[in-house]
Amino acid sequence: MKEIKLETKIRICLLAELPEEELPVVEAALKATEQSYAPYSKFHVGAAALLEDGTIVTGSNQENAAYPSGLCAERVALFHAGHRYPDVPVVALAIAAAANGRQVGSISPCGACRQVLLEAEQRYGKPMKVLLCGTEEVIIAERAESLLPLCFGAKDLE
Numbered sequence: 476m477k478e479i480k481l482e483t484k485i486r487i488c489l490l491a492e493l494p495e496e497e498l499p500v501v502e503a504a505l506k507a508t509e510q511s512y513a514p515y516s517k518f519h520v521g522a523a524a525l526l527e528d529g530t531i532v533t534g535s536n537q538e539n540a541a542y543p544s545g546l547c548a549e550r551v552a553l554f555h556a557g558h559r560y561p562d563v564p565v566v567a568l569a570i571a572a573a574a575n576g577r578q579v580g581s582i583s584p585c586g587a588c589r590q591v592l593l594e595a596e597q598r599y600g601k602p603m604k605v606l607l608c609g610t611e612e613v614i615i616a617e618r619a620e621s622l623l624p625l626c627f628g629a630k631d632l633e
């Protein structure tokens with residue numbers, strides 16, 4: 476039997492320590508929570524994708540009375556980016572959430588979203604930084620793949 480140890484490096488950065496060039500995408504994710512349609516959970520999630528050319532594309536969770544028909548903010552943002560700018564790599568994705576009109580601590584993408592994050596990263600062959608935005612700190616993964624070890628991807632279909 477062989478044992479393999481998988482390691483993920485995650486950085487936790489105080490908002491005040493965040494490099495200035497990363498502030499717009501973080502602010503856009505928080506702002507996007509205001510466009511969320513979440514009448515059932517009342518949990519408002521915003522996501523902002525930073526493209527290689529500096530464009531920021533946002534998304535928010537869109538719920539449905541038939542619950543599974545709704546979609547998370549991360550997928551709305553990445554599908555929005557893929558549709559509008561199919562040839563421009565996504566280099567970072569920021570995620571923020573709010574409840575009762577206030578931002579909550581950093582949240583982490585669900586499993587289905589992680590798979591979609593991975594596809595966005597592999598599609599362009601460029602690392603996509605993931606920023607999980609809290610009120611005082613941001614949790615940073617340098618690439619989507621680090622959030623999904625032993626992942627299934629395009630290479631498995633070859």
Ligand code: THU
Nearest residue numbers: 516518520536547548583584585
């Ligand atoms: N949600 C997101 O949009 N992103 C996440 O990372 C976690 C959960 C949404 C789905 C649903 O509309 C609400 O938050 C409560 O689960």
